[in-house]
Amino acid sequence: GDQVEQSPSALSLHEGTGSALRCNFTTTMRAVQWFQQNSRGSLINLFYLASGTKENGRLKSTFNSKESYSTLHIRDAQLEDSGTYFCAAEGVNSGGSNAKLTFGKGTKLSVKS
Amino acid sequence: EAAVTQSPRNKVTVTGGNVTLSCRQTNSHNYMYWYRQDTGHGLRLIHYSYGAGNLQIGDVPDGYKATRTTQEDFFLLLELASPSQTSLYFCASSKLGAYEQYFGPGTRLTVL
Numbered sequence: 001g002d003q004v005e006q007s008p009s010a011l012s013l014h015e016g017t018g019s020a021l022r023c024n025f026t027t028t029m030r031a032v033q034w035f036q037q038n039s040r041g042s043l044i045n046l047f048y049l050a051s052g053t054k055e056n057g058r059l060k061s062t063f064n065s066k067e068s069y070s071t072l073h074i075r076d077a078q079l080e081d082s083g084t085y086f087c088a089a090e091g092v093n094s095g096g097s098n099a100k101l102t103f104g105k106g107t108k109l110s111v112k113s
Numbered sequence: 114e115a116a117v118t119q120s121p122r123n124k125v126t127v128t129g130g131n132v133t134l135s136c137r138q139t140n141s142h143n144y145m146y147w148y149r150q151d152t153g154h155g156l157r158l159i160h161y162s163y164g165a166g167n168l169q170i171g172d173v174p175d176g177y178k179a180t181r182t183t184q185e186d187f188f189l190l191l192e193l194a195s196p197s198q199t200s201l202y203f204c205a206s207s208k209l210g211a212y213e214q215y216f217g218p219g220t221r222l223t224v225l
Contacts, residue, residue, distance in 0.1 A: 033213060033214065035216075040218075041201060041218070041219050042218055043203065043216040043219075045216075048213040086155060088214075100158055100171070100172075101146075101156075101158070101214060103155035103156040103157070104155055105154065106155055
């Protein structure tokens with residue numbers, strides 16, 4: 001099965017509201033990255049976490065390796081936040097010749113006025 | 114922030130055609146990667162490299178070759194393109210294998 005399970009697959013928010021996206025891991029991961037894919041298809045780096053919580057503006061992400069999940073919180077959503085959000089995780093044996101990211105299938109976010 | 118460029122940005126070829134996708138990074142990163150993105154699958158790793166002359170097999174390597182000619186340049190080769198290889202291809206780089214990856218803008222390939 002998939003090592004990275006991302007939910008929800010789609011989400012609709014009104015401007016000014018917020019929500020959380022989640023990734024669950026079926027194996028132990030040592031770091032996670034979150035990306036936004038915009039309407040042009042570009043992948044924008046949001047966060048890289050090996051543990052704990054990071055915050056950047058209206059976005060906040062947490063990674064809990066022990067409990068095998070990561071979350072991305074969006075608050076005060078704006079129209080430009082629309083896009084697809086991906087999490088990607090490194091297994092504990094990554095690094096050296098085994099460096100790999102495993103991606104979730106994404107959450108498609110639509111922000112409406 | 115890391116700079117990763119890809120060329121061409123769009124490519125159309127026919128079944129059986131020969132295609133080369135190019136990727137260049139200018140941040141002295143050791144690792145480079147090729148992914149494909151398809152609806153319902155997210156991004157999947159094709160090949161990666163940790164230095165000039167090195168090549169590692171990814172998760173979906175069938176039908177693809179790759180070559181890392183310099184630290185900056187990583188190429189993906191489709192020698193007999195098939196319609197199943199129609200996809201959006203991304204290149205990425207990272208300083209080391211367990212570090213943040215930075216992605217190029219993508220190449221949209223259509224195989225007719």
